Amino acid sequence: xxTVTQSQPEMSVQEAETVTLSCTYDTSESDYYLFWxxxxxxxxxxxxxxxxxxKQQNATENRFSVNFQKAAKSFSLKISDSQLGxxxxxxxxxxxxxxxxxxxxxxxGKGTHLIIQP
Amino acid sequence: xxxxxxxxxxxxxxxxxxxxxxxxxxxxxVSLFWYQQALGQGPEFLTYxxxxxxxxxxxxxxxxxxxxxxxxxxxxxxxxxxQQEDSAVYLCxxxxxxxxxxxxxxxxxxxxx
Numbered sequence: 001x002x003t004v005t006q007s008q009p010e011m012s013v014q015e016a017e018t019v020t021l022s023c024t025y026d027t028s029e030s031d032y033y034l035f036w037x038x039x040x041x042x043x044x045x046x047x048x049x050x051x052x053x054x055k056q057q058n059a060t061e062n063r064f065s066v067n068f069q070k071a072a073k074s075f076s077l078k079i080s081d082s083q084l085g086x087x088x089x090x091x092x093x094x095x096x097x098x099x100x101x102x103x104x105x106x107x108x109g110k111g112t113h114l115i116i117q118p
Numbered sequence: 119x120x121x122x123x124x125x126x127x128x129x130x131x132x133x134x135x136x137x138x139x140x141x142x143x144x145x146x147x148v149s150l151f152w153y154q155q156a157l158g159q160g161p162e163f164l165t166y167x168x169x170x171x172x173x174x175x176x177x178x179x180x181x182x183x184x185x186x187x188x189x190x191x192x193x194x195x196x197x198x199x200x201q202q203e204d205s206a207v208y209l210c211x212x213x214x215x216x217x218x219x220x221x222x223x224x225x226x227x228x229x230x231x
Contacts, residue, residue, distance in 0.1 A: 004160075043207065045161070045222035091160050097217075104174040105151050105163025106220065 002027045002094050006109035013082045014117045020067075021077045021112045023092030031097035034068065035106065036077045039089040048090070051075065053097070079114075087116045122223035124210050130229045131200045139195045139226045143212030150193050151220060152185055153209040161209055167193060168216065200230045 003026045013019035025034070036048040051059045051068050058066050063080045079086055093106040123142045131137050143150050148169050153161035154177075164183065166174040169190040178185070182201075187193040197204055207227050211220040 042224065044224050045209065045211075047219050050219070093160075104166040104216070105153065105177060106161070107163065108160030110158075110160050 002029075002032075002096070002107045004092050004094050004107050004109040006092055006112050008112045009110070010113040010115065012115040012117060013079075015082055015084060017082055018078060018080045019082055019114065021079075021090050021092075021114070023075045023077070023109060025073050025075065025092070025094050027073070027094065027096075029096055029098070033095045033097060034066075034075045035093040035095070036064070036066070036075075037091045037093060037108075038086075039091060039111070041088070045091070049077065082116050084116050084118060087114055089113055122210055122212050122221050124208075124223040124226050126226060127224065128227050128229075130231065132231055133202060134199055136196065136198045137200055137228065139197075139208050139228070141193045141195070141210030141212075141223060143191065143193070143210070144214075144221055145191075147212035147214050147221075148190070149213040149216050149218075149220075150187060151211040151213075152193070152195050153211065154179075155207040155209055155225070157206070164195070164208075197228075200228075202230050204228060205230045 005024045032053045034051045038046045038048050049061045065078045067076045089111045091111045092109040095106050125140045150167040152164040155161040163177040165185045167187045182198045184196045207225040209225045210223045213220045
């Protein structure tokens, strides 16, 4: 079974600065997807960024980028120019690329609570 | 539709009661997922539907949990004889296909007294 580990329960950053959230995962599969989700206090989970394991190029979405290290099974999220609206729980998630393998849903880490200091 | 909706948003049940949680996915989305999120934890996968077919129920914690999607749109998660450990937020997500982005609803917070 796959596992996702987020070792930082809480992170704090000054507004406009850069912060990196860590994520490691364990899998025996070679093809999979990795995600970062944001969950604000309102509880609605929002996709921030997605990475396909077969792609060597790191995904980028505006101020959000990832550092994907497949051999190390590491998938960190960098948020540049942090804004007050970035404050939320951030979850790293894994999903197999093969449907019907008995684990069709996302596997989430425990989350990192990101605090933005004004 | 505008987004994934769930009802009720909050449910309080006495231990031993049966509850039913509803999910309305985005119109046209064939894939539907249920997750359970305990306090301070990440969501955990419960079950997955493609249209009306329940293709994966490996995450359902016990036979007290039952999910259905009879017409391939609205889904209901039913919990029989609720226990205190069932207290959690239940999240529903839908996607246009299995491999596409999952859009999440706001969740139903279940409290079992």
